[in-house]
Amino acid sequence: MIGRTSRVVVPVVTLALLVALTGCGKLGAQPGTGSVGAPGVGGTTGTSSSAPAADDSGAITGITQDLDSADAANTEAGSNADAGDQAGATGDEP
Amino acid sequence: MSRFLTSRVLTGVATVGVLTLGSLACALPATAATSDGTPVTAHSSLSAIQQAGAAATAKRITSLNTGIGKVNATKTLNAADKSTVLATLNADLSGMKTLQSKIAADTTAATAWTDYRSIFTDYRVYAVALRQSYIAAAADGLTDTAIPKLQAAATKISTYFAAHPDKVTPDLQAKLADMQAKTADAVTKTTGLAAAALAVTPAAYNANHAILTDDRAAARDALADSKAAAQDGRAIAAALK
Numbered sequence: 001m002i003g004r005t006s007r008v009v010v011p012v013v014t015l016a017l018l019v020a021l022t023g024c025g026k027l028g029a030q031p032g033t034g035s036v037g038a039p040g041v042g043g044t045t046g047t048s049s050s051a052p053a054a055d056d057s058g059a060i061t062g063i064t065q066d067l068d069s070a071d072a073a074n075t076e077a078g079s080n081a082d083a084g085d086q087a088g089a090t091g092d093e094p
Numbered sequence: 095m096s097r098f099l100t101s102r103v104l105t106g107v108a109t110v111g112v113l114t115l116g117s118l119a120c121a122l123p124a125t126a127a128t129s130d131g132t133p134v135t136a137h138s139s140l141s142a143i144q145q146a147g148a149a150a151t152a153k154r155i156t157s158l159n160t161g162i163g164k165v166n167a168t169k170t171l172n173a174a175d176k177s178t179v180l181a182t183l184n185a186d187l188s189g190m191k192t193l194q195s196k197i198a199a200d201t202t203a204a205t206a207w208t209d210y211r212s213i214f215t216d217y218r219v220y221a222v223a224l225r226q227s228y229i230a231a232a233a234d235g236l237t238d239t240a241i242p243k244l245q246a247a248a249t250k251i252s253t254y255f256a257a258h259p260d261k262v263t264p265d266l267q268a269k270l271a272d273m274q275a276k277t278a279d280a281v282t283k284t285t286g287l288a289a290a291a292l293a294v295t296p297a298a299y300n301a302n303h304a305i306l307t308d309d310r311a312a313a314r315d316a317l318a319d320s321k322a323a324a325q326d327g328r329a330i331a332a333a334l335k
Contacts, residue, residue: 059254060334066247067327073239074320076170077232081313083164084228087157088310090220 143206147197154219158187170235179227218296230288232313244277273326276319283316
């Protein structure tokens with residue numbers, strides 16, 4: 001029984017040592033390493049799906065704000081143009 | 095401003111000269127009516143002319159005070175034009191008050207008639223001063239605010255289109271092109287418009303009663319362009335939401 005156990009344990013330990021010493025663990029670890037570095041990569045990926053929506057909203061808001069300002073200026077310009085017409089139409093000047 | 099005052103002084107001198115000669119006095123049309131509806135002329139009585147003069151000056155004083163209030167309150171006139179406009183309107187206000195007192199104190203119909211005519215020919219409160227002020231205010235509002243904002247919006251829309259070609263339809267492209275064209279038209283029509291309107295003097299109006307017609311039309315056309323451009327922008331923004 002002891003002999004059988006040692007025959008099983010020794011290859012397992014040997015295999016573990018081989019994995020540890022040959023760097024095969026690194027291969028397995030690369031995804032992990034990637035994931036450590038991945039906050040940037042993963043973050044970018046995550047942002048790329050949500051950031052455009054935020055950018056779009058901001059861009060359209062900016063356009064709308066510019067148009068609001070233009071409309072307000074147009075309204076006042078129209079009021080002034082009307083006042084100018086009224087003055088000109090007072091009409092008691094020969 | 096000196097051009098306005100100089101013009102008005104020269105016009106006044108010329109007017110006095112004409113009336114002294116008496117060559118045109120009878121040909122001049124009646125310029126207002128007394129309270130009973132009778133037009134005043136060079137042959138009207140002193141009291142009739144004084145009555146008409148009091149009404150005409152009071153009306154202009156009220157309008158000038160209203161106009162000065164509006165000019166002070168407006169945010170669209172640029173500083174230089176506001177200064178010019180306020181100088182003109184305040185000078186006219188002072189002139190109207192002076193004429194109001196002088197006409198009331200005149201002792202002959204001839205003198206009162208000369209002063210009465212000065213209300214119109216030397217000042218042109220409605221036909222020139224107020225009208226040019228409002229045209230300049232409209233032009234400045236378009237030039238300094240509406241047009242730059244439309245240009246900024248068009249630039250942002252172009253940037254958006256470039257970043258999202260999948261969202262750009264021929265209709266949206268056409269609207270942007272129209273927005274840019276209308277804005278460019280507004281720029282053309284308002285370039286130098288305020289200065290041109292403010293350069294018109296009572297003397298120039300006396301020589302050509304249509305002298306502000308083109309400026310008025312340019313302001314109206316530019317305003318229509320600016321409104322159309324804004325509508326294009328609104329339609330595009332709504333489609334992109």
